[in-house]
Amino acid sequence: MDSSPTPAHIALAQGHAAPQHGPRPLPLFLNILWRETQSDPDLRRRAFAGLRKYQEAIRPPAPPQPRCIASAGPARLLGYGAANDGFPVIFIPSLINPPQVLDLSESRSLLRHMAAAGHDAYLVDWGTPGPADAMLGLDGHITRRLLPMLSALPRPPILVGYCLGGTLALGAAALRDFPAVATIAAPWHFDAFPTPDLDLIAGLWRGAAPMCERTGYVPMEILQSGFWAMDPARTIVKYAAFADVDPGSDAERAFLSVEDWANGGAPLTFAAGRDLFDRLYAANMTGNGEWRIGDTLVDPSSLTCPTLSIVSTSDRIVPAAAGPHLREERRFSLGHVGMVVGGRAREMLWEPLSLWLSSHGG
Known part of the structure; x- marks a missing residue:
């Protein structure tokens, strides 16, 4: 039996009210949905209902945009x-x-919480x-x-890096002195x-690398497909659950904010x-x-400033054991995204991190 979604289901999923909203890449998402729900017609129905609801929901207004303090190429530093x-x-x-x-x-902003706390x-x-950035590693x-x-900036800052941003923060700290990381x-x-x-991940990159080298880019859809493949059942179940969420509720x-960000x-x-794929995931450099960055070896243990690694024992994207070994470590059990935007993020991450920053001059 052909397990691919029919044209009717694709048309249903694409909708008409807000076709710009949807999981990317949508055809792959639909194939995952069809495959994961073959033995559960009710889950399939609810997942399609949740998908349609996600596509057509009215988005809340974006928070006010912060000011741009500095830029370098397309990158900006927002105050x-x-x-x-x-x-x-x-x-x-x-x-x-995106950084959002x-x-x-x-109500779900680590940055606005930190600003309100006086940082x-x-x-x-x-x-x-841009096209000229293809070889920017x-x-x-x-x-x-x-x-x-x-x-x-008028003085050296404390660096706080999230996910791969944390890896980059440690690289920056190997090149220049900072008060804390x-x-x-x-x-x-x-x-x-x-x-x-x-x-x-290795198989995904083998298949995509030749095309990416020709174009100079690694499209977001390739990365997203890897995230979905790590836990396809959860990818579908969360949309089925969204079908039952009250309209207009927090x-x-x-859900809309997180999924729009993820897509x-x-x-x-x-x-x-x-x-990322050859030197870090494959070679564990x-x-x-x-x-090394130029002639400098990036060794977190050699940093003389205060350092803190925050990890989660229930992180599906970056396991706790994969975190860097820094002077201090704090553990809790929240998801990779939930730790920064979930209902317990303020209690578990925002407030303790704010206190740590204050204790080191932030």
């Missing part, structure tokens, strides 16, 4: 807090998906790479994007990832993708102590 006598605090997101996960909405907080927006994002923007769900020891996930607004984002440069 949230008022300058004070403490060290500025720079939040560095991953290169994958750290400023998702008025002089800033967010890095990596922007969209992870090191170039540090040396040609991040560090030039930080030079515009904290990472949140940052991958470092790539040999700690489950073997099936590493095999999946739960609906949260958005600029591509990676080809060189950054090659670094960071975990093996072999990652």
Whole structure:
């Protein structure tokens, strides 16, 4: 029996009211949905209903845009807090998906919480790479994007990196002195990832690398398909659950914000993708102590400033064991995204992190 979705189902999923909203890549999502619900017609019906509801829902207004403090190429440094006598605090997101996960909405914003707590907080927006950026690797994002923007600040900042942004923060700290560095769900020891996930990622990159090299980009859809493949059942179940969420509720607004973020984002440069997949995931250069930026070896244990690694024992994207070994470590049990935007994020992450930053001059 053919398990592919029919044209009618594709048309239903694409809808008409808001065709720009939908999982990317949509055909792959539909194939996953069809496959995961073959033995459960009710789950299939609810998943399609949730998908249609997601596509047609009215989006809440975006929070006010912060001011741009500095730029380097397409990257921008966005200011949230008022300058004070403490060290500025720079939040560095991953290169994958937009930076808005750290400023998702008025009520779910790590950056706005930090500004309200008195920190002089800033967010890095990596922007969209241009054709000339194809060979800008992870090191170039540090040396040609991040560090030039930080030079515009009146004093050295504390760095806080989320996900791959934490890896980049440690790279930056190897090149320049900073008052303190904290990472949140940052991958470092790539040999700690489950073997099936590493095999999946390796296969995905083998298939995509030739096309990515020709175009100079790694499209977001390729990365998204890898995330879905790690847990396809959860990918579908959450849409089925969304079908029952009350319209206009906080739960609906949260789902829309998170899914719009997860389905958005600029591509990676080809060189950054090659670094990520070949040198980190495959070769574990960071975990093996072999990652260099120019002539500088990136060794977190050699940093003399205070350092903090925040990891989650229930993180499906970056396992806790994959985090860097820093001077301090804090563990809890929240999802990779939930730890920064979920209902318990304020209690478990925002407030403790704010206290840690204050204790180190932030």
